[in-house]
Amino acid sequence: MKTVTKKINTSAIIAVLVFSGLIATLTETILNVALSPLMEEMRVTPGTIQWIITAYMIVVAIFVPITAFLMQTFRTKQLFLSAMTILLVGNIAAVFSGTFELLLISRILQAAGTGIIIPLMMTTVLTVAPPEKRGAVMGLCGAALTLGPALGPTIAGIVLQSYSWHVLFVILIVLIVLSMISGAAFLVNVSNVTKPKMDILSIVLSTIGFGGFIYGISSISGTGDMKVIATIFIIGLLCLILFCRRQLSLKEPMLNIRVFKYPVFTIGTVLVMLSMMAIFTMAVMLPMFLQGALGANPFVAAMTLLPATLISAAATPFAGKALDRFGPKVLLPVGFAVILVPLFILSRANVDTSIMTIIILFIIVDIGIALTMSPSQTTALTPLPKKEYPHGVAILNTLQQLSAAIGAALFIGIMSASQLKALTAQAPAPVANAAGFSDAVLVLSGFVLAGIVLSLCLAFFLKKRSLSKDTLTVDAEIFEK
Incomplete structure (x- = not known):
C-alpha cells in the first residue's frame, strides 16, 4: 500500500470527533425524561419501557471492545462514516417508531453507532494530539463524554414542553448529518490497519x-x-x-487484556470507573431526590442539574491543561477530594435543603469529576505502546459502562432499601425519600475516599518525569494518501 507523509489539520480532526462524540452520548440519555409518556403512548409497563435504557447500555458495552478490532481492520474515515451512518439510521427509525418494538430496534442501532464512535474518538485524538497538548485535548473528549449524557434530559425536558418526543430525534438527525459532512471533509486515516x-x-x-x-x-x-x-x-x-x-x-487477541500488566493503566482504569460511578449515580439519584423529597417537577429537576453540567464541560479542558502542567500525582488526589467534600455534605440533605444548596454542591461535585475523569483516562493510557491504544481505550470505555450499571444498581438499591425502612417506621414519603438519598450518598462518599487513596498510591508507579514529557509520536507514514 502506497503511503506518503502528509500534513493534517489536527484541530479540525479533533473538533469533528469531539462533536461526533457529543452527539453520540447525547443520544444515550435523550429519552430518560420521556419514559412516562412513552409508557402511556405505547401501553407498556415500567419494566418493559426500561429496556429503552437497559438495551442501549448493553449494546454499547458489546460494541466498545469489538471496536478495538474494527480500528485495526478499517481506515479511520471509513469506520467513522460507517458508525455515523448506523447512528443516523437508528435516529431515522426512531422518528417513525410507533411501537415499542420498533423504538427498541432503533435504540439498538443508535447504541451500536455510539459504541464505535466513542473509542474511535478517543484513540484518534490521542494519536494525533501533540504530546504537550495531550491532556488538554483528552479533556475535550472528556467534556463530550460528560456533557452529552448530562445535556440529554435537559434538552428533552425543554423540547417536550411543546413537542412530541419524535422531534428529539429530528434534531439529532440534523446534527449527525453535519458531523458526517465535516468528517468526510477533514478526517484522514490515522490507524495502523493490520487486518487481524x-x-x-x-x-x-x-x-x-x-x-x-x-x-x-x-x-x-x-x-x-x-x-x-x-x-x-x-x-x-x-x-x-x-x-x-x-x-x-x-x-492476535480481539481485546488485548495484557495491558493490565501496566500498574499505571490498571489503577488509572479503576479511578476512571470510580469517577464514572459517582457522576452517573448522582445524575440518576439527584432528580429522584429533587422530585420525591423537595417536590420539584421534572423540568425544575433538569434545570437544577444544568449549571453543574455546563460548568463541568467548561472545566474539563482546563483540567487537561492542569494535568499537562502539574501531573496526575497532584491533580488526581485533589480532584477526588473536591468530589468527596460536597458529597459528604449532600449525604446530610433532608426535606428542608434548598434547591440552591443542591445546585452549588453539585457544581462542586462536577468540577471534581472534571479534574479526575479525563486526567485518569490520559494517565491510564500513557504507559501503553501506541499499538495498544485501541485496546486500552476499548477497555476503559467498556469498564465505564460496567461501572455506570454497577453504580446505578448498587446505590439506587441502597436508596430504595433505606427509603422502605423509613416508610415502615411511618415516616412521610418525602422524609423517607430524603433518608434513602442520604444513606446512598454516604456510601458513595466511601467509594470516592477509596479514589483518593488509590490516586495517592498511583504516585509510586509513575515515572518522575511529567506526563507532558512522555513520548507520544505519530508516524507520518500512517497517513494514507
Whole structure:
C-alpha cells in the first residue's frame, strides 16, 4: 500500500470527533425524561419501557471492545462514516417508531453507532494530539463524554414542553448529518490497519459476557424474576472469564487484556470507573431526590442539574491543561477530594435543603469529576505502546459502562432499601425519600475516599518525569494518501 507523509489539520480532526462524540452520548440519555409518556403512548409497563435504557447500555458495552478490532481492520474515515451512518439510521427509525418494538430496534442501532464512535474518538485524538497538548485535548473528549449524557434530559425536558418526543430525534438527525459532512471533509486515516484475523468465538463470548453481565447488574433493583436475572448474570460472568482466557491464548487477541500488566493503566482504569460511578449515580439519584423529597417537577429537576453540567464541560479542558502542567500525582488526589467534600455534605440533605444548596454542591461535585475523569483516562493510557491504544481505550470505555450499571444498581438499591425502612417506621414519603438519598450518598462518599487513596498510591508507579514529557509520536507514514 502506497503511503506518503502528509500534513493534517489536527484541530479540525479533533473538533469533528469531539462533536461526533457529543452527539453520540447525547443520544444515550435523550429519552430518560420521556419514559412516562412513552409508557402511556405505547401501553407498556415500567419494566418493559426500561429496556429503552437497559438495551442501549448493553449494546454499547458489546460494541466498545469489538471496536478495538474494527480500528485495526478499517481506515479511520471509513469506520467513522460507517458508525455515523448506523447512528443516523437508528435516529431515522426512531422518528417513525410507533411501537415499542420498533423504538427498541432503533435504540439498538443508535447504541451500536455510539459504541464505535466513542473509542474511535478517543484513540484518534490521542494519536494525533501533540504530546504537550495531550491532556488538554483528552479533556475535550472528556467534556463530550460528560456533557452529552448530562445535556440529554435537559434538552428533552425543554423540547417536550411543546413537542412530541419524535422531534428529539429530528434534531439529532440534523446534527449527525453535519458531523458526517465535516468528517468526510477533514478526517484522514490515522490507524495502523493490520487486518487481524477475526475470532468469531471471541466476539460471541464478549457479546454474551458483557450483555449478560450488564443486564444482570442493571436489573438488580428492578422487579423482574430474580432467578432468571441471576442465571443470565452468571452465564455472562462465565462467558467473560472464558473471553479473558481466550484473549490470553491468542496471538492476535480481539481485546488485548495484557495491558493490565501496566500498574499505571490498571489503577488509572479503576479511578476512571470510580469517577464514572459517582457522576452517573448522582445524575440518576439527584432528580429522584429533587422530585420525591423537595417536590420539584421534572423540568425544575433538569434545570437544577444544568449549571453543574455546563460548568463541568467548561472545566474539563482546563483540567487537561492542569494535568499537562502539574501531573496526575497532584491533580488526581485533589480532584477526588473536591468530589468527596460536597458529597459528604449532600449525604446530610433532608426535606428542608434548598434547591440552591443542591445546585452549588453539585457544581462542586462536577468540577471534581472534571479534574479526575479525563486526567485518569490520559494517565491510564500513557504507559501503553501506541499499538495498544485501541485496546486500552476499548477497555476503559467498556469498564465505564460496567461501572455506570454497577453504580446505578448498587446505590439506587441502597436508596430504595433505606427509603422502605423509613416508610415502615411511618415516616412521610418525602422524609423517607430524603433518608434513602442520604444513606446512598454516604456510601458513595466511601467509594470516592477509596479514589483518593488509590490516586495517592498511583504516585509510586509513575515515572518522575511529567506526563507532558512522555513520548507520544505519530508516524507520518500512517497517513494514507
